[in-house]
Amino acid sequence: MGRIELPRLQGRSWCSGSLKFHQQLLLISENLVTEDVEALKFLCTDLLHLRKLEGVKSALDIFKLLMAQEYLNAEDTFLLAELLYRIKCHTLLEKLGYTKEKVQERLHEKGRVSPYRQMLYELSENITNEMLKEIIFLLQNHLPKRWITLSALDLLILLEKQGLLTKDNVQILEDVCVTVSPDLLETIKCYKKAKGEKFINMTSYKMDGPHRGFCLIINNVNFNSSQRKGSCKDAEQLERVFTWLGLDVRTYTDLTSGDIRSLMQTWQDLQDHEDRNCFVCCILSHGESGAIYGTDEKLVLIRTLMSHFTASQCPQLAAKPKLFFIQACQGNKIQRPVYVDTGAQTSDLSSMQDSFPLFESIPEEADFLLSMATVDGYVSFRHIEEGTWYIQALCSKLQLLAVHLGTPTHVLRWTALVKLMILFYTDKFTLTLLVPYM
Incomplete structure (x- = not known):
């Protein structure tokens, strides 16, 4: 009899854990505004298919996509904690059992958001409406005419779609930030410096012998x-x-x-x-x-x-x-x-x-x-x-x-x-x- 009831108890325990996890996600979603959802979408760009992200209407949609790709589950919620930390929704971390300090401690080991994506998001957070107008004006030849109004995140995604902006090529941002804001330019320089130092430290042999x-x-x-x-x-x-x-x-x-x-x-x-x-x-x-x-x-x-x-x-x-x-x-x-188009990408x-x-x-x-x-x-x-x-x-x-x-x-x-x-x-x-x- 006990052997029959044991699976049922385990089933209840599993259902209880799953229900609690989904309740946590629902509570978090209810406390996120439209701007937060857009920020989450942007930070997940390297993790999820862009086409699927374009159909996202709410934070719950993002959570479902992350779970489908096994980035998020009841046993491991750190990616969501990292995302909330990145968009500065620190009070919501408590619903996952985290604090701001705990997330910071584990970012080096478990962080999923790339330095490149972090840099772009930081830029978007510091671009004022006036700066955005100036940047759009400077880049008008690169933007479709139908794009009359853009958010900073929309602009960055558009530049990426057109291949004008990649993790290895941020020149277009440097060019406009020289004119618009030295502070924004400094953010880009810090990213490039960190990227270069990481490359050197990981890949150099000593060449200092006689x-x-x-x-x-x-x-x-x-x-x-x-x-x-x-x-x-x-x-x-x-x-x-x-x-x-x-x-x-x-x-x-x-x-x-x-x-x-x-x-x-x-x-x-x-x-x-x-x-x-x-x-x-x-x-x-x-x-x-x-x-x-x-x-x-x-x-x-x-x-x-x-x-x-x-x-x-x-x-x-x-x-x-x-x-x-x-x-x-x-x-x-x-x-x-094999004859190929000389203009093709390598x-x-x-x-x-x-x-x-x-x-x-x-x-x-x-x-x-x-x-x-x-x-x-x-x-x-x-x-x-x-x-x-x-x-x-x-x-x-x-x-x-x-x-x-x-x-x-x-x-x-x-x-x-x-x-x-x-x-x-x-x-x-x-x-x-x-x-x-x-």
Whole structure:
């Protein structure tokens, strides 16, 4: 009999908890005015579909959407507490069992509203009616004529819809705030500064040693059956750029497979790495899947080459960036040309990774970047006079990166370089279209 009644008691308990939770939401909703609802909608823009938010008429509608997406439930009400805290409805926090201080303590750990969204909301709160009129006047060429009156939040959402405002590009706001209000401009500057500092702190390697590092260039030109014409052009460009970046460049020409293995062992054992910040290795040769050829036409696995410089094999380079750039075919297939609209947006990273691996990751060994001229199974193209598109473009992008960071000897940011390589690989044309010579 007890076993029959127990589920019923649990059911009542569950219903009671669910009812209490919904009662809390109803009470909160009844205490929110129209402006509060609009603010909640704006702060949820990054969490909920914009089209669904456009249909919201009340706070209860927002709560339903948050519950449907599992952002909000009886066991976890922190997101709602954060939203109420952001719109300064601090007295309503008590209905969820929170105080202003408790929310502040947990924001760093559980906060869902992005710094970008917080910054925009702060701007909207400080834009007076007079300022808003001036901003709309300055942006009139960017706004549809039907928009005669806008709230500050409406204006920001409209700019986002048009792609004029993103978390990485707030230039349009800076431009108008210079004229309208220095205080608003300061809010934007604080956001950009915090965003930049976070990037630097998370992604920087130390580049303050007595020497920047070594750059090895293996340039295999002459094979028994062929000559890699144009490869010397690549080697010259690499020498010039990496010397300009402050590295000590060493170039080796026409090495057999045995020579390459011996060379890697020699550089693995070198004690001078301890006083240097990084290590770069560029290999220009023929190749097959996962391997490169020596001039004796015997293969050397790329992973074998890289294994010489792991933290265990070369402790002097532990926790230091190790960059490998491989200009070599990885098979015999030719990539079919794809003609695209040059005005189109670059594909996002996730879709590119579905198409082909940009980099071969080495999860068991930290601080490596392996960049290949082509993907597994395919050839890589080389112009007999100008060299390879891969190396020429790489050198060009490295120079642009260094200039962007200030000087050639500026602290190099690892993630910045990775992003550079992603950009390098996602250019709006194919290898086949650019360099039609093997």
